[in-house]
Each structure stands twice: as structure tokens, then as C-alpha cells.
Amino acid sequence: MAKEKIVEIIERAVMKAKAYSDLKIETVPEITLERPREKAHGDWASNIALVLAGQAKLPPKQVADIIIKYLDDKQHFLEKVEVPPAGFINFYLSKDWLYSGLKEIEQKGTKFGHSSAIKENVLIEFVSANPVGPMHIGHGRWAVVGDVLARVMEAAGYLVTREFYINDFGLQMQIFGKSVAARYSQLLGKDVSFPEDGYQGEYVKDIAREIIKDESDKYLSMSSSERADIFRETAYVEVLDYIKEILSKIEVFFDSWFSESVLHKNGDIEETINFLSEKGYVYHKEGAVWLKTSDFGDDKDRVLVRGNGELTYFAADIAYHRNKLERGFRKLINIWGADHHGYVKRVKAAIKLLGYDKGSLEIIIGQLVNLLRSGEPVRMSKRTGEMVTLDELVDEVGKDAVRFLFLMRNTDSSLDFDIELAKTRTNENPVYYVKYAHARICSIINFAKGQGVPLLTTDRVKLDLLADESELDLIRKMLELEEVVERAASERTPHILTKYALDLATAFHSFYTRCRVVGEDKDLSLSRMVLVNSARVVLANTLSLLGVEAPF
RNA sequence: GCGCUCGUAGCUCAGCUGGAUAGAGCAACGGAUUUCUAAUCCGUUGGUCGGGGGUUCGAAUCCCUCCGGGCGCGCCA
Numbered sequence: 049m050a051k052e053k054i055v056e057i058i059e060r061a062v063m064k065a066k067a068y069s070d071l072k073i074e075t076v077p078e079i080t081l082e083r084p085r086e087k088a089h090g091d092w093a094s095n096i097a098l099v100l101a102g103q104a105k106l107p108p109k110q111v112a113d114i115i116i117k118y119l120d121d122k123q124h125f126l127e128k129v130e131v132p133p134a135g136f137i138n139f140y141l142s143k144d145w146l147y148s149g150l151k152e153i154e155q156k157g158t159k160f161g162h163s164s165a166i167k168e169n170v171l172i173e174f175v176s177a178n179p180v181g182p183m184h185i186g187h188g189r190w191a192v193v194g195d196v197l198a199r200v201m202e203a204a205g206y207l208v209t210r211e212f213y214i215n216d217f218g219l220q221m222q223i224f225g226k227s228v229a230a231r232y233s234q235l236l237g238k239d240v241s242f243p244e245d246g247y248q249g250e251y252v253k254d255i256a257r258e259i260i261k262d263e264s265d266k267y268l269s270m271s272s273s274e275r276a277d278i279f280r281e282t283a284y285v286e287v288l289d290y291i292k293e294i295l296s297k298i299e300v301f302f303d304s305w306f307s308e309s310v311l312h313k314n315g316d317i318e319e320t321i322n323f324l325s326e327k328g329y330v331y332h333k334e335g336a337v338w339l340k341t342s343d344f345g346d347d348k349d350r351v352l353v354r355g356n357g358e359l360t361y362f363a364a365d366i367a368y369h370r371n372k373l374e375r376g377f378r379k380l381i382n383i384w385g386a387d388h389h390g391y392v393k394r395v396k397a398a399i400k401l402l403g404y405d406k407g408s409l410e411i412i413i414g415q416l417v418n419l420l421r422s423g424e425p426v427r428m429s430k431r432t433g434e435m436v437t438l439d440e441l442v443d444e445v446g447k448d449a450v451r452f453l454f455l456m457r458n459t460d461s462s463l464d465f466d467i468e469l470a471k472t473r474t475n476e477n478p479v480y481y482v483k484y485a486h487a488r489i490c491s492i493i494n495f496a497k498g499q500g501v502p503l504l505t506t507d508r509v510k511l512d513l514l515a516d517e518s519e520l521d522l523i524r525k526m527l528e529l530e531e532v533v534e535r536a537a538s539e540r541t542p543h544i545l546t547k548y549a550l551d552l553a554t555a556f557h558s559f560y561t562r563c564r565v566v567g568e569d570k571d572l573s574l575s576r577m578v579l580v581n582s583a584r585v586v587l588a589n590t591l592s593l594l595g596v597e598a599p600f
Numbered sequence: 601g602c603g604c605u606c607g608u609a610g611c612u613c614a615g616c617u618g619g620a621u622a623g624a625g626c627a628a629c630g631g632a633u634u635u636c637u638a639a640u641c642c643g644u645u646g647g648u649c650g651g652g653g654g655u656u657c658g659a660a661u662c663c664c665u666c667c668g669g670g671c672g673c674g675c676c677a
Contacts, residue, residue: 082616085623095619101657108657134620178677220677336675347603347673354675361677389604390672413605415670457613461606462670474639476626484639495636535616547614550625554641561633561641580636 049530053125054092054139055079061118062096070114073103081139090130090138091524097135108135146520147511149527153582154506161529161589162203169207171372172198174383175295176213179287180224181249183294186385188438189463190414192454192595194383195300196542197412199593204537209377212302213368216284217309218361223247225280229272231256232279236265240272255283294439298447299595311367317359320367320402321352329401339366341397350394366398373404380409381540383459389413412540415462417454422468445470448596452479455543455594478550483599485553486591488560489584490600493577496566501573503581513575518559522579525555526586533593549590556583 058079065071077099084093097112104111112131119129127140153160174194177187198208215221227246231253234240246252259267259282267275295301311317321337324330329340330352337353339362352363372380384391392411399409419426419436426436442450449470456478457463475481493503514520532548535541565576588598 082619084620085615086620089620093620098619098657132620136620215677218677334675338675351675356675358675360675364677386605386671388672388677392604413671415605461613464612472639477639478625480639484637487639488637492636499636539616541616544614544616547624557640558642560636564636566636 050125050141050145050527051081051092051531053123054094055081057119057121057125058094058096058115058137060120061115062100064118065114070117071100071104071106071111073100075103084136084138089132089136091141092139094137094139095135097131097137101135109133111135112137141524143512143515143520146523146527147506147514149523150511150578150582151506153526153585154578157585158589158592160585161533161593163205163530163534165205167205167207168378169209169376170201170379170381171209171211171375171377172201172381172383173211173213173372175291175300176215177291178215178220179284179291180220181247181287182251182437182439183291185417185419185436185438185441185465186414188298188441188450189417189454190383190385191295191298191300192451193412193414193459193542196451196455196545196594197381197383197537197540199595200533200542200545201537203533203593206537209304210302211304211306211372214288214305214307215361216307217312217364221280221284222276224252224283225276225278226272227252228255228259228279228283229267229276232259232267232275233272235260236268238268251287252283255286258286294442297439297442298450306368306371308364308368311364311371312359316371317363317367320370321363323370324366324401327401327403339398339401341394341401344397344400346393346397362394362398365395366402369395369399369409370402373399373402373408378408381412382409383412383414386413386415410540412459414459418462418464420464420466423466426467441467448483449477449479451595452482452546452549455546458541458543478546479596482549482553482587482591483596485556486584486587486598487600489556489580489587492565492580493584496573496577499566501566501570501577503577504574506578509574509578510571511575511578513569513572514579516559516563518555518562519576519579522555522559522583525552526582529586529590545590545594549587549594552583552587552590556580556587559583 058081059076062071062076062079066073066076077096079094079096081092081094084090097108097115100111101108106114109131112135116129116131116137124142125145127142129140130138132138156162172194175183175187175191177183183191194210198210202208223243223245224247226243230240230242230246234242235253235256259279267278270278321330324339329343331338331340335355336351338349339352340349342349350362351360352366353359369380392413395411396406396409400406419441445467453465453470454463469477470479471477473480475484497503514523528548532544536544559579563576565573565580567573591598
């Protein structure tokens with residue numbers, strides 16, 4: 049990438065200036081380059097002169113002027129270098145450098161934008177919806193965020209495992225089993241009461257109907273608790289299958305499904321408690337067993353074993369995280385709904401009590417989605433069961449719109465999702481704006497081929513004919529992909545990819561209105577074919593990372 | 601009450617771990633296009649970055665405080 053090369057050039061220049069005592073400085077700080085906000089400030093800018101001004105006892109502008117005297121651009125990356133009064137050093141990439149980018153795109157193809165660097169192995173745990181009912185829209189957002197984060201991190205060189213933690217143990221499951229059992233009896237004409245805190249949704253009846261269809265009334269003779277136990281298992285498998293089905297509809301797949309009840313069966317939780325106990329972090333109080341999480345940043349200590357002898361969810365969660373770390377993952381990333389953010393401190397404290405580094409667990413808090421229809425809020429009530437499920441949303445607006453629009457905002461801020469907007473096929477809808485750019489490129493390439501303008505390799509066309517500002521801007525934008533992927537991965541911000549896709553589409557559309565691919569000048573047409581095809585490749589790669597189809 | 605989080609243009613939001621005159625999109629207004637898909641492009645208007653204080657060469661960004669919104673504060677999961 050151009051960035052590293054420029055950093056190198058600056059570094060050498062500063063060292064030389066120091067060696068020749070032109071700059072009287074002690075140490076050479078790390079050189080950082082940034083993308084100037086203003087296009088007029090070049091492709092890259094360095095604030096090194098501002099940083100060194102204090103040390104050198106000279107105004108920034110003078111320091112910058114000294115440094116650029118020593119810049120040695122042997123390979124001709126740079127068109128020019130400028131120092132504005134503020135003392136920044138602005139670098140303008142040469143056209144040749146941009147053209148060589150087109151060659152790189154040709155060579156790397158679908159791998160352009162990906163990095164070959166090998167980084168640490170990470171486990172991303174996300175969605176982890178309780179298997180007791182349909183997924184809501186928020187689950188969908190967190191699913192997409194986790195999935196694209198995984199894709200982007202893979203592209204950036206991380207070894208990623210995607211895991212779904214199944215909360216198939218505990219009170220919620222019991223209630224769920226009872227709810228199904230009650231509906232089962234009711235549907236068979238028995239006058240039984242429905243559990244007070246039971247699951248109201250229509251889907252519970254559906255599951256009961258399913259059981260009746262398959263096995264009729266054979267469970268009626270059992271005691272109600274026996275029946276609830278059996279139905280808990282049947283129903284849970286059914287709901288889990290349903291969850292998997294919806295996830296596959298939005299193309300979110302997991303490498304691993306981890307069951308909470310397995311931790312209970314294996315005795316992993318007791319073992320973890322013993323482990324913590326031996327380290328002296330566990331104590332008894334008021335009939336319960338407590339963990340000293342407050343020693344490591346939690347607001348208060350937490351219960352591991354309740355007075356009635358039952359393990360808490362927290363105890364299981366510690367064992368789960370220990371298990372993850374023992375599987376050899378150096379970095380754990382959890383994506384949790386906003387309603388769990390009060391839980392963050394205690395889990396992080398537990399990680400430290402287990403003896404692992406604080407940084408080994410990162411928790412991304414996902415905010416909710418506000419559903420709108422033509423600007424009006426869609427009213428939802430959990431109590432009455434009146435809500436739009438993820439399933440229904442995907443059926444109405446389609447996978448691509450759901451995925452793209454869920455990634456339009458930072459994960460930790462809430463997001464407005466307008467159902468009608470998501471369905472429109474105009475430029476107001478960002479998804480179609482981007483997809484259209486791809487379709488238009490494909491159409492141009494087909495048209496051109498029909499007019500006798502073939503797509504040749506870069507070494508057979510005159511790239512230096514690509515000189516219009518819109519053409520160079522388009523190339524510049526294409527060459528940003530790797531940097532965007534890198535940043536999205538390292539900062540865990542997959543949503544910046546949608547912004548990039550929009551910018552790239554805009555750069556292409558600008559080019560389109562200014563320049564014709566098929567024209568009088570045959571050489572120029574051939575060069576532009578290479579250009580638009582490169583744009584197609586980069587746009588397709590971007591959409592692929594987002595999990596959105598690139599139409600022809 | 602305590603904790604987390606957010607507050608940037610009329611609306612929806614970026615702002616890359618402190619840099620240049622705070623940027624997009626939508627809306628409003630004004631233009632372009634003899635076209636390879638009008639699902640397009642270009643321009644203009646619009647800001648006390650919630651208020652106040654501090655840190656320094658330099659703050660939307662870091663710290664403190666106040667105001668306002670969201671969420672969380674169980675021997676629930």
C-alpha cells in the first residue's frame with residue numbers, strides 16, 4: 049500500500065535531517081499518516097512537523113520545509129509534495145502509482161482488499177438468542193453485525209470462529225416446556241390453566257399442534273411435569289431449527305453451536321467454581337456462594353450458587369468463557385444486546401479472576417432497531433405478542449436490504465429502519481444505489497463487447513489515457529478498500545463498509561456522467577474497459593464482504 | 601440514587617483514538633444530460649459540535665461539572 053511506502057520515505061528523511069544536524073532532535077517519533085478531509089490537501093498528509101516543532105525549537109512550517117528537502121522518492125510514488133502554512137506535509141500520489149493499482153486489482157481479483165497478514169485467532173460469539181421463541185429485529189441486526197465483522201476480520205487475516213451460545217438450561221426453558229404442555233392439553237380439549245409467566249405467542253400453539261399431528265394424544269396420560277420435561281426438549285429443537293432457518297435466510301452461518309446444558313452435565317461449572325475457590329476468590333454468605341468480582345472492577349460481588357443449591361446463569365457463563373479461552377482463542381469478542389450491558393463488568397471481572405488478561409474479552413454492545421413504515425413508528429408490544437419478527441421483515445424487504453441497512457450505523461447507536469424505504473428502488477435507498485452501480489457497470493461491459501470493444505489485460509492497454517479527474521478519483525477510491533477492511537477489522541466497526549460501498553458507487557456514477565466508455569477513440573475505450581471492470585471487481589468484493597448480492 | 605451510553609446542519613448520521621476552513625445523505629432551491637440503464641450527475645443555502653470550565657502549540661475528540669434522552673442496576677436468564 050502507498051501508505052507504508054510514504055511513511056518509510058518520511059522516516060528516512062527525518063533521520064537524515066537529524067544526522068546532518070539540520071533538525072536538532074533527540075528522538076524520531078512514530079510517523080503517522082492520515083487521509084486529509086479536504087481533497088485539496090492531497091492523498092495523504094503527515095503532521096510530523098507539528099509533532100517535532102517543540103523538540104526542534106522551530107515553527108512547524110520550517111520543520112516541514114527541512115524534512116521535504118530530504119524526501120527521496122526513488123520509485124516515483126509521488127506527484128508532488130506541499131507544505132501549507134500550518135506545517136502539514138501533503139502528499140499527492142502520482143498517476144503511475146494509481147495505474148499500478150489497477151494492475152494489483154487485476155492480479156488479486158476477488159482477493160483484492162484482503163490482507164495476507166496472519167493475525168491472532170478469535171472467537172466471535174453473537175446472536176445467542178434464547179431458543180424459546182422467534183427472533184426479533186434486534187437479533188437480526190446483531191447477527192448481521194457479527195457476521196460481517198467475522199467476514200471482515202477474516203479478510204484482514206484473522207482466524208475467526210463464529211459461535212452461538214445456546215441457553216438451553218434453566219428457568220426460561222422450564223417455563224417454555226410448561227407453556228407448550230399447557231397448549232397441548234388445551235388443544236386436546238382439556239381445561240388446564242396456562243402458566244402465569246408462560247410464553248403467549250401463537251408459535252407455542254403451533255408447536256403443540258405439530259406434536260399432536262405427529263404423535264396425537266399419547267402424552268395426555270402423563271403427569272403434567274413429565275409432559276413439560278419431554279416437550280421442553282421437542283420444542284427447543286424445533287425452535288432452534290427455526291432460528292437456524294431464519295439465520296440462513298439472511299446468510300448468517302455459525303461454525304459452532306455451544307450448549308449451556310453441556311456445561312452442567314460435564315460438571316464444568318463446579319470445576320470452575322473450585323478453581324476460583326482455590327485461588328481464594330469465593331466465599332459463603334447468607335447461604336449462598338459468592339464471587340469477589342468487586343475486587344476487579346465490578347460494583348458488587350455476585351452469586352454463583354443460590355441458597356437453594358442452584359447454579360446461577362453467571363456461574364455457567366464463567367465456565368463458558370473459561371472453556372472458550374481453554375480452547376486456545378487469544379481473543380474473545382461477544383456481541384450483546386443493549387439490555388445486557390449491565391452484565392459486562394462482572395464478566396470482565398471474572399475473566400481476570402480466572403487469570404486471563406483483561407483484553408482477552410471484548411464486548412460489543414448492540415443497540416436496538418426502531419422499525420418505521422413511511423416515517424411512522426411501527427407499534428410493537430411484547431405483552432400482546434403484537435410484533436414484527438425478523439422472519440417477517442426479511443420476507444417483506446429481502447435479505448440484501450436487511451443486511452445493508454442494518455450496517456448503516458455504528459453498532460452501539462440505535463438505528464431507524466424504514467420498511468417502505470427499504471423496499472424502494474430509487475436512489476433514496478442506499479442498497480439499490482450501490483447495487484445499481486454494479487448492474488450498470490456490467491451493462492456497459494456487455495454493450496462494449498457487443499460494439500467490438502473487448503476487455504483486455506492491463507499490459508495491453510494504455511493506462512495513461514485515463515486522465516480525467518473523475519477517472520483518477522475512481523481509482524483512488526478503489527485503492528482504499530484494503531485500508532477500509534483493515535480498519536473495520538481492527539476497530540470492530542463493520543458498518544464503515546457500507547459507507548465505502550456508497551462512496552465507491554458515487555465515484556463510479558460521477559465517472560459515468562463525465563466519460564463514455566464506448567467512443568471514437570479506440571485506445572481510450574480499451575483503457576476505460578479496464579477501468580470499469582476494475583471498479584466492478586472492487587464493488588463486487590465490497591458487496592461480498594457485506595453479504596449482499598451484486599446484480600448484473 | 602448509582603453505573604454505562606448518546607447529544608454535531610431542518611431530519612438521519614460520519615468524524616479514523618488531539619490537527620488544517622467541522623463533513624456526507626435526505627429535505628429545500630438552482631442547474632446538467634443529443635448517453636453504454638434517469639435506480640444518474642453537478643452546484644447553492646444551512647453549524648454557539650447540548651451549556652460551562654480545564655488540560656496544550658491545537659479540543660467535536662481527553663478530564664471535570666451541569667442539563668437532556670436511552671439502557672441497566674435480582675440468590676432472573
